[in-house]
């Protein structure tokens with residue numbers, strides 16, 4: 001499984017333990033972090049490279065999260081904005097697990113419903129719930145359909 | 156436990172079996188003591204006297220009892236309390252809950268916290284499935300649902316009754332004619348969804364041009380508050396008003412429906428024509444709601 005990181009290493013350094021998210025749609029790295037709930041106030045050590053040349057997809061973004069192995073249900077959410085992303089779990093500088101992302105069938109507590117009249121936008125003890133449909137995200141409370149700017153609705 | 160939340164949760168088969176059951180009830184095929192000892196909670200967070208009375212009447216005809224709070228009381232219950240808590244508490248008082256609430260999705264939420272069945276009697280601009288079922292029932296009493304040309308007239312943009320009914324009709328072989336003032340058309344997302352279900356949807360601006368081709372004309376309210384001033388409202392409302400003259404030359408079996416209360420949409424002179432079926436439609440709320448109560452509590 002050992003695979004040198006090659007030219008990526010020139011841009012962002014190798015990490016010892018953690019997760020490398022590769023082949024992110026160019027320009028979406030920061031949104032990927034937002035979806036993963038990683039912000040400036042959390043204490044992960046991050047390396048971010050944007051608009052890296054890549055033979056496979058033209059340009060891409062890469063994110064490395066040191067010291068944290070992301071779970072499948074966490075990373076699947078990023079499939080909404082970066083469907084070609086690959087997830088590499090790193091232990092002792094080696095890739096021990098490599099996987100793609102799959103668009104999840106439902107999203108709980110990830111996206112805020114844009115409908116101001118929706119019960120999920122009140123103080124009720126519930127989380128927003130959307131099912132992922134062909135044309136976007138469908139609110140399971142009020143039937144609203146989000147078809148564009150999904151990242152803009154992420155909580 | 157079965158909840159009645161959204162018409163979208165129903166298959167054509169489910170709808171047909173409700174309609175069959177309502178028909179049986181109307182012919183007297185029910186046990187008047189079926190729900191004896193059962194209690195129905197009518198929880199109305201906004202006023203809707205007719206819907207509330209109709210559920211209470213349906214419950215009484217099946218031998219059950221209703222407890223209810225009116226919208227003013229309900230809003231004071233709700234003060235500082237979440238709907239989730241109210242529902243958990245009321246679940247302990249009754250065998251089923253009928254809920255009307257101003258927020259869309261409120262009934263779905265209620266079904267997640269209730270320990271008894273929840274029936275949605277309207278949530279905001281959202282769903283009101285018992286209205287839709289009684290609309291279908293009224294049509295089916297006059298003619299089979301397949302093969303019909305049905306006109307939907309009025310505010311099709313915001314009107315939940317129209318959206319729900321259009322969705323239910325898309326499960327049948329129906330051509331839908333939409334007749335709405337500019338700006339109040341059926342939303343494109345709704346039209347796309349209906350077409351995906353295989354429904355033919357035809358848009359019209361002028362009711363006079365399509366009236367002769369219709370088997371059913373479903374009229375809904377055009378709300379004054381959608382217009383900048385009352386002059387432009389009256390202008391639009393009068394050109395969409397249903398009058399005996401307009402119905403001249405319509406198909407003999409045409410039925411005109413309206414969820415009531417009506418304001419100016421239908422000339423009272425239409426009431427005396429054989430086309431007028433809106434009072435019958437309103438009466439049909441009883442057998443349909445009896446069928447729903449049987450389903451969730453029987």
Ligand SMILES: [Zn+2]
Nearest residue numbers: 113118139142
């Ligand atoms: Zn919603």
